[in-house]
Amino acid sequence: MNDQHPRVVTRADVARLAGVSTAVVSYVVNDGPRPVAADTAARVREAIEMLGYRPNASARALKLGTTGVLGLVVPDSSNPFYAELALEVERSATRRGLALLVASSNSDLELESRLIQDLASRQVDGLLVSAISGPPRITAGASRIPVPLTYLDAQLPVEGVSTVSSDGEAGARMLVQHLLRVHGHSTVALLMGTASTGWVDGRELGWQRTLREHGAPDAPLERAPFSRKGGYEGGLRLLRGRGRPAAVFASSDLQAIGLLRAAHELGIAVPGELAVVAYDGTEESEYCWPPLTCARQRIADIAEAAVNAVLDGRAPTHRVFDVDLLIRRSCGCTGEEPGELRTRRARPRDRIGPPPT
Template identity: 65%
Template sequence: MSDRPPPKVVTRADVARLAGVSTAVVSYVVNGGPRPVAPHTATRVRDAIAILGYRPNLTARALKLGTSGVLGLLVPDSSNPFYAELGLEIERATSAKGLALLLASSNSDRSLESRLIGDLAGRQLDGLVVAGTAGPPIPGVGRVPRVSTPIVYLDTPVPVPGYTTLSSNAQQGATLLTEHLRQVHGHKSVALLMGTHSQPWRDGRELGWQLAARNGNAADPPIIRVPFTREGGYEGGLQLLTVAAKKRARAVLASSDLQAVGLLRAAHELGIRVPEDLAIVAYDGTEESEYSWPPLTCARQRVRDIAETAVQVIVDQAEPSHQTFDIDLVIRRSCGCTPTS
């Protein structure tokens, strides 16, 4: 144990004393106003701050100004490549606005997600972006606490009164992928690996696949419901690919890149070649889809546009609205196209 006293906390008054100015002038320099400070005086204050190692009390500043300069991001799984890329893009967008980002993960636990929303909202954040499991509080179905902090909900394909909601056009993406397999590669039947979730609306990926896959088909193509994970894709792949050869799927749409990666492993273990024996396409378009083997043909979400829009809505304190973002079809080897296609 040391007998040394704890280090003294440097205060604004200490900075003012060393710089030879008032504490109000120190505040003007630190906060960029509201009154101008002569350049040579501002330089003395900044030098004093550097010498003393002064750190403003951000909590007190937030209470005084009504803004913290911090946004929150809540995701269901921070280890998922899609949410990792989303977090990176939102961090870039907040940094460009001179803001900081606080990230939290609910581990796809609805009760934990609800508690985290309340906790983050109580930390004087300027706004909160939620890509969650429970979704926004839809009238008659609401499950999350209502808070005064501005919240932007992602992955929400329907307008919700009182909230800004952003969503990729999942139905468009699934339709593009399914039609590509049917029209370009001649697959009459396209199976679907569909992720499981508890949202109160039907997933656009399933709707888009259904519209395109059933077009002209006498029988419904197979659908396997498994989690949005590598493990889910692997287990779903085994279900699809271990049936009798003549009934085995020849083309599959995976509702996430992670499922597609698990499906690739299942096919490899069973000696099924991709794309020669099995064509695979996926929804999301993360970097993982580009570096799997073979690289995945995918419907890529415009993550940067979504992130920048979410941050801008909070910064502008915009009125609640709903916005849908188009999907980009990216052609690679896994569907059977050549690299020059």
């Protein structure tokens, strides 16, 4: 039995088999800096394939001053929204020849901070963070990160750092207005996620302001984690309480799905006795029953903008994307074939400076 590790194939091995210098092998592998004749390049690639040569990524990174890797930190990688976001960031990175490292903070502030520092110490080419902490904490830590940094889901601008976000307030307004105007509800309860932020979430602001503008009476507000379990437990509290609401806006798809289970267990028909709408618009929102009317975040556009921001080296910007209103069955709309929906679209936009108050 041979306990020896197999010998690593080197650039010199490829050069000998192809009958060229090691420099020529390097030019072919790195696509430059000097041109190589087509037949010579083909011979080098054939030798690489025959020998199974793999360039030393660490050595190449040291020479070029880049690692070819981006880092992404999210609060919960099991959440479908963050899973879809990570997939779109990976696709955007891949189109640029970059790899992606994804880390989950499990909604823990201290772990989030350690992950950011750890990825930065690995000299990634850029770092994208969907932070659970508020603007004061973000601002304080941003200047100490030695790599380009972009924050996702930051509702406010952060000095010296690019940020990319969806317009949560506008999404909440569309959903609440739909329930009030189209379905005639007198008011709308809110099932709001809990997070360690330093601001009032835009979804909550949109809910508050829309009810106030329509002269609607005060409605219940229940806080629960951004999860199925959180939505289920928060839903039970909402639906068992006095003055049970006839319409609920859930601040995430996962919460809404938990809320649907709570309603089912209590024998409350959705949408017959309870209208439900949600924010996020992940794939799960389409395949639960009934399918959720929701404000859909433009995840692919957000990911592309974030990768561009972290790589372009320009002055920091605060980019806010509008959301799309997807009309499905959970709100009480009918007459659509399964899988069909009506969409109200708005154009994405850039905002520089703080959002309007």
